[in-house]
Amino acid sequence: xxFAFTDEQLLFREAVRDFLGKxxxxxxxxxxxVDGAGRVDRLWVGLAEMGVVxxxxxxxxxxLGMNELDLVLLLEESGRAALPEPLVENTAVGVPLLCExxxxxxxxxxxPRVAAGDAQVAVRLVGQPxxxxxxxxxxLVYQHEDRVVAVPGAALRxxxxxxxxxxxxxxxxxxxxxxxxxxxxxxxxxxxxxLAFDRGALGTAAVLVGLxxxxxxxxxxxxxxxxxxxxxIGSFQAVKHHLAxxxxxxxxxxxxxxxxxxxxxxxxxxxxxxxxxAKCFASDxxxxxxxxxxxxxxxIGYTVEYNLHLWMKRVWALVASWGDSAYxxxxxxxxxxxxxx
Amino acid sequence: MDLTFSPAEEAFREECRTWLAEHVPAEPLxxxxxxxxxxxxxxxxxxxxxxxxxxxSWPVEFGGRDASLWEWLIFEEEYYGAGAxxxxxxxxxxxxxxxxxxxxxxxxxxxxxxxxxxxxxxxCQGWSEPDAGSDLAGIKSRAVRDDAAGGWRITGQKTWTTxxxxxxxxxGLFRTDPExxxxxxxxYFLVPLDTEGVTVRGVGRLDGDEGFAEVFFEDAFVPxxxxxxxxxxxxxxxxxxxxxxxxxxxxxxxxxxxxxARLIDLYRRRGDAANPTSREAVIQAWMDAEAYRLYTLAxxxxxxxxxxxxxxSSLNKIWWSELDVRMHEAALGLLGPYGELAGEAxxxxxxxxxxxxxxxxxxxxxxxxxxxxxxxxxxxxxxGLPRK
Numbered sequence: 145x146x147f148a149f150t151d152e153q154l155l156f157r158e159a160v161r162d163f164l165g166k167x168x169x170x171x172x173x174x175x176x177x178v179d180g181a182g183r184v185d186r187l188w189v190g191l192a193e194m195g196v197v198x199x200x201x202x203x204x205x206x207x208l209g210m211n212e213l214d215l216v217l218l219l220e221e222s223g224r225a226a227l228p229e230p231l232v233e234n235t236a237v238g239v240p241l242l243c244e245x246x247x248x249x250x251x252x253x254x255x256p257r258v259a260a261g262d263a264q265v266a267v268r269l270v271g272q273p274x275x276x277x278x279x280x281x282x283x284l285v286y287q288h289e290d291r292v293v294a295v296p297g298a299a300l301r302x303x304x305x306x307x308x309x310x311x312x313x314x315x316x317x318x319x320x321x322x323x324x325x326x327x328x329x330x331x332x333x334x335x336x337x338x339l340a341f342d343r344g345a346l347g348t349a350a351v352l353v354g355l356x357x358x359x360x361x362x363x364x365x366x367x368x369x370x371x372x373x374x375x376x377i378g379s380f381q382a383v384k385h386h387l388a389x390x391x392x393x394x395x396x397x398x399x400x401x402x403x404x405x406x407x408x409x410x411x412x413x414x415x416x417x418x419x420x421x422a423k424c425f426a427s428d429x430x431x432x433x434x435x436x437x438x439x440x441x442x443x444i445g446y447t448v449e450y451n452l453h454l455w456m457k458r459v460w461a462l463v464a465s466w467g468d469s470a471y472x473x474x475x476x477x478x479x480x481x482x483x484x485x
Numbered sequence: 486m487d488l489t490f491s492p493a494e495e496a497f498r499e500e501c502r503t504w505l506a507e508h509v510p511a512e513p514l515x516x517x518x519x520x521x522x523x524x525x526x527x528x529x530x531x532x533x534x535x536x537x538x539x540x541x542s543w544p545v546e547f548g549g550r551d552a553s554l555w556e557w558l559i560f561e562e563e564y565y566g567a568g569a570x571x572x573x574x575x576x577x578x579x580x581x582x583x584x585x586x587x588x589x590x591x592x593x594x595x596x597x598x599x600x601x602x603x604x605x606x607x608x609c610q611g612w613s614e615p616d617a618g619s620d621l622a623g624i625k626s627r628a629v630r631d632d633a634a635g636g637w638r639i640t641g642q643k644t645w646t647t648x649x650x651x652x653x654x655x656x657g658l659f660r661t662d663p664e665x666x667x668x669x670x671x672x673y674f675l676v677p678l679d680t681e682g683v684t685v686r687g688v689g690r691l692d693g694d695e696g697f698a699e700v701f702f703e704d705a706f707v708p709x710x711x712x713x714x715x716x717x718x719x720x721x722x723x724x725x726x727x728x729x730x731x732x733x734x735x736x737x738x739x740x741x742x743x744x745x746a747r748l749i750d751l752y753r754r755r756g757d758a759a760n761p762t763s764r765e766a767v768i769q770a771w772m773d774a775e776a777y778r779l780y781t782l783a784x785x786x787x788x789x790x791x792x793x794x795x796x797x798s799s800l801n802k803i804w805w806s807e808l809d810v811r812m813h814e815a816a817l818g819l820l821g822p823y824g825e826l827a828g829e830a831x832x833x834x835x836x837x838x839x840x841x842x843x844x845x846x847x848x849x850x851x852x853x854x855x856x857x858x859x860x861x862x863x864x865x866x867x868x869g870l871p872r873k
Binding site for chain 2: 213364376403406421480485
């Protein structure tokens with residue numbers, strides 16, 4: 145028994161944290177939020193050079209061939225930095241899904257470019273009305289019930305659906321059946337897309353935990369400096385208790401998240417239940433952290449001139465992405481309690 | 486990361502499970518916080534001791550098995566999973582013993598630990614006073630030097646002393662330097678409750694048991710060999726036990742995963758009749774217990790690798806105590822109008838234990854430093870917010 149990450153995993157996290165600290169500062173996120181592209185130049189290629197983008201791509205195709213447990217801390221960092229890139233969709237979900245269902249020639253064609261950061265994969269599973277970053281996708285992996293197909297980005301017809309978060313470029317997507325490349329059908333299709341959904345929920349939970357950690361960090365820093373009634377507001381017990389509560393929820397979401405990553409990476413029987421537990425805790429903790437951050441900042445947090453809103457809006461978008469708390473709580477209940485009486 | 490136990494640990498689990506399956510009383514014992522129940526619990530404690538299960542993590546020479554922290558977690562999981570009785574000896578074993586191991590002289594360890602393990606001595610904690618609860622540094626009871634007799638004379642009052650009316654020893658803090666203030670000038674004493682000048686009065690608790698006591702001291706003599714740690718060092722010595730009380734050793738996740746399993750069993754029996762929102766409360770309680778189990782695995786990993794949870798043990802205390810309350814609220818939600826029934830009611834479910842358990846759970850956010858104090862500790866010592 146050892147419930148901790150390896151030194152290598154922790155070093156990789158440090159490297160990504162340093163990189164994002166330099167290349168994805170809050171001013172850059174702020175610019176991406178209002179800029180038409182919704183992204184920060186060269187970030188994706190830089191992350192690809194570090195191996196992050198191609199982390200789940202098998203080594204034979206130029207990636208690192210790593211799993212959910214290696215990825216979870218990096219996704220947490222991407223949340224801490226509010227990275228405006230579809231790392232969950234591309235790396236945590238798209239690549240492993242392709243590996244499971246695509247024939248070797250498709251993998252040969254796409255994965256080396258994905259690992260290099262030259263091509264991006266988008267994903268749309270049943271039940272998801274919109275596709276994130278479909279405008280930048282070179283390949284869309286699309287689920288029709290038990291059938292999984294791939295569609296080249298150039299063949300997509302896109303209708304923008306702007307999000308509360310200016311960096312999340314969402315689209316309603318349409319395409320001609322003749323442009324589909326069939327990948328798999330039948331029970332294998334269901335199995336692969338169920339796993340893909342779990343990977344998306346797990347990855348999003350990791351991002352939410354990182355967002356929540358950042359929200360608490362900046363709020364603690366602000367509460368130490370902001371003076372009212374002749375004292376830092378962080379010395380007031382009401383403010384302390386708000387922050388302690390949010391911190392408590394985030395600290396307890398973390399082991400639940402890491403356990404879910406372990407379960408997915410090791411094919412543990414309860415992995416879907418563990419992922420759902422993680423998404424519940426992460427969503428609830430991030431919502432509380434966002435609410436607490438705004439309340440403790442007061443009016444300045446309510447302005448768009450201040451950066452807090454960038455993180456809060458990402459939280460509000462992601463809590464309902466890949467299943468909200470209520471959905472996942474139901475899924476845990478079904479696994480633990482059985483069907484409703 | 487490896488979330489599996491070794492074959493040796495699994496064998497240990499099997500040994501625990503087998504013994505417990507053969508020995509745990511078929512009918513639950515009456516509460517150990519009543520006189521009648523306490524006597525029955527003592528019999529159980531001695532049975533545990535004879536089979537060397539009463540203090541598994543202690544060295545063999547004191548009656549334990551030298552169990553690792555992992556094995557201790559496994560034992561607790563099996564113990565509560567088997568529905569075994571509450572531990573009426575826990576205040577000594579979990580709160581005093583770690584302090585004795587750390588600060589006691591060899592003579593004190595030899596004198597007290599084996600008798601504690603065997604439930605021959607029963608220990609209560611003498612910390613709170615009428616004017617010092619969460620603000621423990623505000624205690625006033627004092628011990629005055631008696632050089633001629635080679636010891637100290639204690640005067641004052643302790644209160645809310647759990648099971649004080651049934652115990653024969655008390656460990657507590659007393660002021661030994663009248664000039665010093667707050668955290669200074671206190672000494673940690675071990676006091677036999679049959680000492681002349683000591684009076685114990687039982688106090689009925691919210692849940693109906695006589696589990697509390699007030700303890701009065703009037704010039705009660707305590708010899709030098711009953712000072713634990715140095716004279717005037719009491720605060721530092723006592724703090725070693727508060728982190729045990731808040732953290733790992735008092736509340737193993739096994740208790741809560743076992744309670745969650747009982748709650749699910751109740752849901753299966755009552756689910757049809759219950760309000761539909763009860764299902765959400767039940768599953769949230771299960772998830773909260775699971776989170777506590779996982780959090781503890783991470784904590785134990787850190788401790789095993791040489792770290793120390795420190796002020797983070799306050800997070801732990803808030804979590805388990807509030808989880809325990811929510812778990813019982815979920816059960817009462819399932820029971821509806823049956824929840825209020827006392828054990829003797831013919832229609833009572835599970836002997837009325839959920840309402841009783843609910844009342845008991847409400848003590849968790851109060852004792853061992855109220856959860857408001859814990860939130861201050863987190864804000865100040867973990868997040869670094871200013872004290873003033």
